[in-house]
Amino acid sequence: MVTKEEVIDFMKETAYKPMTYNELEKQFGIDSAQDFKDFLKLLNELENEGLILRTRNDRYGVPERMNLLRGKLQAHAKGFGFLIPDDRDHPDVYINAHDMGTAMNGDIILVRISSKGQAGGRMEGEVVRVVSRSNTQIVGTFQALEEYAFVIPDDKRVVRDIFIPKGSFNGAMDGHKVVAKIVNYPEGRAAAEGEVVEILGHKNDPGVDILSIIRKHGLPEAFSDAVMEEASKAPDVIHPDELKGRRDLRDKRIVTIDGEDAKDLDDAVNVERLANGNYVLGVHIADVSYYVREGSELDQEAYNRGCSVYLVDRVIPMLPHRLSNGICSLNPRVDRLTMSCEMEFDSDANVVRHDIFTSVIKTSERMTYKNVRLLLTGEAEPETVEKYAYLMDEFRLMEELAMKLRGKRMRRGAIDFDFMESKILVDEEGKPTDIVKRDRTIAEMIIEEFMLAANETVAEHFHWLKVPFLYRVHEDPDAEKLQHFMEFITNFGYVVRGKGNSVHPRALQSLLEEIRGTKEETVISTVMLRSMKKAMYDSQSLGHYGLAAEFYSHFTSPIRRYPDLIIHRVIREVLENGGLLSDQRHEYLASRMDDIAKQSSDRERVAVDAERETEALKKAEFMLDKVGEEFEGLISSVTSFGMFVELDNTVEGLIRLSDLTDDYYHFHEAQHALIGERTSKIYRLGDEVQVRVARVNMDERTIDFEMVHMKPRQQKVSLVDALDAVRRNKRGGRGERERSAAGGRAGRGERTGKRGGASAGGRAGSAARSGRSGGSTSGGGRGKGPAAARTRALEATRSGEGAAGTRSAAGAGTGGARGGTGAGPGGGPKKRRKRVAKR
16 A cells, blocks of 8 residues: 555655656556555545645646645734745745735645745745635624624734625624634635624623633633543542552652642652662653543544643643543542653762653652742741651752752753743632732752653653654754844853854853843843744654753653653553564554644644733733833833833833834844934843833733833924024914924824734734844834835834734734725724625
């Protein structure tokens, strides 16, 4: 039987020329009628997936040999987009808004490369085919007109509203949050057409905001009946027969250390000191793969979900609570089945022996980070000290080993970003009541170091066994981004040394240590992080740059991450078969790993996006009643349309260029700074500023700040105009009218500033895909010459003026039409929508 991989590899050969199916049949030696039928079916599947193409002459070939590229579309709120190629080594391809065709954000597409920039400049292309649709449903706000309506998408990357004919309202009313199924995709200037399939409630009803985000990202809320039925068969207790072949560790002092509100306890630890002075660390992980068997309903559901999602007010688990909070949770003083990794370390924290095996444990205590921290720092209450006195020696030994592991990791060059994290507290109705900082204490560090050690040990062990496996990889930074970072830090007098285009992570960690406690620590750490690539899952062990680890995997959280579950399944199979896999089983698992790695990486990104969006939503809601209040903050990002300021409670807001009224500011990308035209005043990443909350836009989930004590701009006046004004004032003339005119100009700037908020997604897209221009001026700036005129026109578009068919650079767009369908509440956009409807 011919496989997909064999067909694709054959067509990728340099000597291959497009063949007909008859020629391919002969090439692969297909004889029987059934094999021929299966082969045609295979070709059709590959064609439907966009992995191969059929020409007008019915000849087959791969897209890249036909000047085409396959990948995922990453759309931008302004209408353009980027192709993220399947081939990770291929650069992204820019797609103009007019070349998008019917493609929407997230679609798998084929793009024809139309131009290639000189000297490494960006590639440009046009969409020639949508292979598969990502958006079949859109979540948004229902806006009813007389005979039709529009759904205004919550996702600003969907740049056109969805047209809803009257017969497809299905009970929706103006202001409702709805889910609309797309019936016809956008074509040319025509909007997409849809029908309402679910009404979530009015946009101001409690809970509808989070529910909209859940629907937008396609997160599953409930488990199917088949999954729940399978989960219900899981036992409540361990049967003695299940202990056969397992190492019994129930006599050891093993504890869990988690957050106070954690319910799915999937890791436990213990540390002992040997007679030779070495340490023995045991990391014991819930044996979820014992209960979630390959191919079961539970397994398929876990694969589809990929991971648990932790939103502000709820958790969407990967597995039903019957498993995650029940038999798989390592609750105290009950028998639990586990997968253990036992490591012996010498005095320098080197692994001198390790063992991986199935086991049974009974944890002694369910500890919290807070209690462990208080016990180790001597701040615990007497009752707490008395209760856990029998464990104190173990806790001190854990601290001792964890600090040695950490020291070794830092010496080898692991990069340790210490950014502040926060937790949003909400009441029963989901309203935010407070934002508290999450401290990274010695207790968190103990668990972090122990989990890292186990993940590395397991990854290296199975890499050398050469069995199919999943690894957590973090590739080296992009050379161009790294070069920009190196140039940036020279502004502060720092230098990072490297060979060629590569820099060892140790050099970057040395820089972080050098800047610790300085004013520029935050700014340099932030820019360094943005120069890094994202970690992901892969079937090959490619190393982890950020951890300076040659081998790394995710072994320690199978309750909430599917890759960990897969790793456990492989480990069990290898252990049960004497360290080997049959050839057939090896081949099957190897064929599945790439798909599982991609699915898990994709689902992880969806989870992170949803979590960040709910946090932005609740932070905006938290600041609603604080408009007018003043706060201290740090500049966390500088862009061509303003700067973002982060407060001490991690809330972030935008100060628009139009609200910087004391001067006209130019954006300097290389320095991450805004520089005043007249005063040469500089606003740079990491600067401390005092801001006032100016606006909160709940629809856009954004916050606008303004500078405290900001003086109005001084107008440029010629000498002739000044003398003329003096003469008019002497006559008791029109000085008041001149002041009114100046006020009118300021008013226009204020109205521009009020047009929508800056979205986190818009900002992230701008940071990731920023242009290479040397600088831009603030809105209404008075630079000289045609270049300045173009800049002012561009800034007007960014702030929402004349932005037909686009959204503002800050992700606003409430003042402009979306792709001709209109978005604003005024008469202009509605008239435009009527014209579209008539067409």
